[in-house]
Amino acid sequence: MPLLHRLVRTDSAVIFFTIDGVPCEGRAGDTVLTAVLCHTDRLRHSEFSGEPRAGFCQMGACQDCWVQLASGERLRACTTPLAEGMHIVTTRGRSHG
Amino acid sequence: MAERAPPLIVGAGPAGIRAAMTLVAAGLRPIVIDEGYACGGQIYRQPLSPDGRDAQARYGSEAAKATRLQRDFAALGAQVDYRPNTLLWNLRDASADSLRDGVSQRILHDGLILATGATDRVLPLPGWTLPGVFTLGGAQIALKAQGCAIGKRVVFAGSGPLLYLVAWQYMKAGVEVAAVLDAAPLSAKLHLLRALPLAPDIVLRGLRMAAELALHGTQVQLGVSGLRIEGEGRVARIVYQTGGRRHAIACDGIGYGLNLRSETQAADLAGCAFRFDPRDRAHLPVRDSSGRSSVAGVYLAGDGARIAGADAAELAGERAALALLEDRGLPHAPARAASLERRLVRIGRLRDALEAAFPFPAHWGADIADDTLLCRCEDISAGDARRAIGHFSLTDVNRLKAVTRIGMGRCQGRMCGAAAAELLAAQTGRDIGAVGRLRAQAPIKPIPLAMSLSVDERQHDPAH
Ligand SMILES: Cc1cc2nc3c(=O)[nH]c(=O)nc-3n(C[C@H](O)[C@H](O)[C@H](O)COP(=O)(O)OP(=O)(O)OC[C@H]3O[C@@H](n4cnc5c(N)ncnc54)[C@H](O)[C@@H]3O)c2cc1C
Ligand code: FES
Numbered sequence: 001m002p003l004l005h006r007l008v009r010t011d012s013a014v015i016f017f018t019i020d021g022v023p024c025e026g027r028a029g030d031t032v033l034t035a036v037l038c039h040t041d042r043l044r045h046s047e048f049s050g051e052p053r054a055g056f057c058q059m060g061a062c063q064d065c066w067v068q069l070a071s072g073e074r075l076r077a078c079t080t081p082l083a084e085g086m087h088i089v090t091t092r093g094r095s096h097g
Numbered sequence: 098m099a100e101r102a103p104p105l106i107v108g109a110g111p112a113g114i115r116a117a118m119t120l121v122a123a124g125l126r127p128i129v130i131d132e133g134y135a136c137g138g139q140i141y142r143q144p145l146s147p148d149g150r151d152a153q154a155r156y157g158s159e160a161a162k163a164t165r166l167q168r169d170f171a172a173l174g175a176q177v178d179y180r181p182n183t184l185l186w187n188l189r190d191a192s193a194d195s196l197r198d199g200v201s202q203r204i205l206h207d208g209l210i211l212a213t214g215a216t217d218r219v220l221p222l223p224g225w226t227l228p229g230v231f232t233l234g235g236a237q238i239a240l241k242a243q244g245c246a247i248g249k250r251v252v253f254a255g256s257g258p259l260l261y262l263v264a265w266q267y268m269k270a271g272v273e274v275a276a277v278l279d280a281a282p283l284s285a286k287l288h289l290l291r292a293l294p295l296a297p298d299i300v301l302r303g304l305r306m307a308a309e310l311a312l313h314g315t316q317v318q319l320g321v322s323g324l325r326i327e328g329e330g331r332v333a334r335i336v337y338q339t340g341g342r343r344h345a346i347a348c349d350g351i352g353y354g355l356n357l358r359s360e361t362q363a364a365d366l367a368g369c370a371f372r373f374d375p376r377d378r379a380h381l382p383v384r385d386s387s388g389r390s391s392v393a394g395v396y397l398a399g400d401g402a403r404i405a406g407a408d409a410a411e412l413a414g415e416r417a418a419l420a421l422l423e424d425r426g427l428p429h430a431p432a433r434a435a436s437l438e439r440r441l442v443r444i445g446r447l448r449d450a451l452e453a454a455f456p457f458p459a460h461w462g463a464d465i466a467d468d469t470l471l472c473r474c475e476d477i478s479a480g481d482a483r484r485a486i487g488h489f490s491l492t493d494v495n496r497l498k499a500v501t502r503i504g505m506g507r508c509q510g511r512m513c514g515a516a517a518a519e520l521l522a523a524q525t526g527r528d529i530g531a532v533g534r535l536r537a538q539a540p541i542k543p544i545p546l547a548m549s550l551s552v553d554e555r556q557h558d559p560a561h
Contacts, residue, residue: 008244054228
């Protein structure tokens with residue numbers, strides 16, 4: 001179940017990406033946070049408690065929305081524009097801490 | 098003779114833009130850096146790409162101001178060296194370290210205007226880390242910049258003018274706003290009478306928003322306490338108390354905030370003196386009426402120095418730039434400067450009344466349950482903090498940080514700093530102003546590890 005609901009840009013150009021291997025469609029103008037949360041209800045899991053997190057401030061202040069790409073690269077979802085072919089992993093980050 | 102380095106402005110919101118325009122009008126070519134992808138700052142934030150909405154739909158009553166400010170900045174063109182997507186992450190004597198696309202660059206400057214703005218102020222609540230809980234600002238950004246709602250049936254809770262504004266914006270966008278839960282009691286709202294003659298349009302607009310929400314079926318509840326957010330893996334309901342009774346409202350999205358906190362890290366790294374400000378309940382960089390800080394050549398403007406809103410930010414940006422011009426021996430329009438200062442004093446009085454009408458519920462700090470997470474970054478609870486305070490007889494937030502890591506995580510205390518101070522003050526019976534202030538550290542925000550060496554601007558000038 002998505003957390004965010006799109007009110008505009010419903011017919012903007014499609015950007016293809018994946019969440020945990022599942023193919024998804026975002027829209028031109030999406031941040032990574034928007035694109036992911038229009039499909040699901042979490043961005044990552046806390047590396048300390050394992051609890052799901054989905055961002056908080058959306059303005060680059062709380063640092064709650066860092067996600068991992070399959071390549072291992074980490075990025076701040078609320079300030080990063082979605083790009084074609086991003087492979088986002090929400091399931092890692094449970095074990096260490 | 099070597100040419101003087103350009104002034105550097107940090108922040109392209111209302112304050113930074115007016116500062117830049119003032120410097121350009123005097124013949125200087127300032128560097129303007131901003132983390133954001135477009136100018137406008139928080140209030141006049143722009144979308145990543147056009148989304149079919151015009152300024153009226155996006156900014157409502159502030160559309161004309163937003164359009165004017167963005168257009169004025171665009172019109173400066175190459176007269177400013179504008180660097181979007183660029184983070185200021187460190188400051189040293191006469192140089193600044195900036196980061197863009199993973200590349201760090203050292204910027205030499207002569208004169209520094211800090212217009213870094215504000216972010217939401219919060220205190221921890223049970224359940225505040227659940228997916229679906231966003232800050233009030235975050236909820237507004239989702240709507241304004243991304244065209245998304247944070248839920249289908251949402252609740253807005255906390256304090257501050259943004260509480261009603263964001264709720265009203267959601268209602269106007271067609272989203273069901275189940276409730277507005279205001280921490281302030283009715284008695285606090287009487288301060289709006291004091292604000293009325295100072296800014297009738299602003300006060301009446303706020304009252305109209307509250308009335309329209311109520312007419313639309315939104316439950317507007319004053320004097321709430323004991324907020325707690327519940328749900329399995331995501332928000333399902335919000336629980337609160339009024340007059341000793343508990344209530345619950347089902348919802349799938351929550352916007353929460355307790356007004357704003359100034360972004361002061363850059364001023365700290367610049368070496369500015371700080372002083373406790375009782376109204377904002379925060380340590381703020383000291384500045385005079387012109388915007389001069391305690392450090393020569395460093396000027397402060399806008400909400401980053403003290404919360405005063407967008408109109409004040411525009412005026413203060415221009416005023417600070419005039420001070421920089423004066424200190425550089427350039428024409429500096431003294432009559433204009435005096436008029437800007439008079440208007441800022443007037444807005445300051447309005448702000449005082451608004452703060453009283455939307456007070457920070459400081460007592461919530463003492464009431465935070467032990468099992469509530471204080472630090473979102475590293476999942477440290479209020480109980481962990483209290484035990485450390487007791488065990489080590491702590492009285493200073495920096496010691497608390499050293500012992501517990503609260504304020505040391507990725508957000509550097511932006512989300513937990515207010516709570517840590519309130520909790521420490523409550524437990525040790527000290528005044529909130531007497532528990533010290535969290536010191537800022539470089540990098541101001543997390544930066545990629547690989548990028549540790551700075552590139553000197555004189556050897557390397559990437560196209561921008
Ligand atoms: C999310 C949000 C929404 C708001 N909405 C409203 C509203 O609708 N109405 C209202 O009256 N007020 C609103 N406010 C209050 C707002 O603070 C002021 O109205 C106004 O934006 C202040 O202008 P400013 O120029 O001081 O700062 P800002 O507009 O905040 O601009 C500061 C700029 O500095 C940049 N910056 C900060 N630190 C760095 C750094 N280290 N490196 C690079 N760039 C940096 C930021 O990216 C930002 O663009 C809002 C505040 C927030 C946080
Ligand atoms: S949601 Fe706070 S930094 Fe991205």
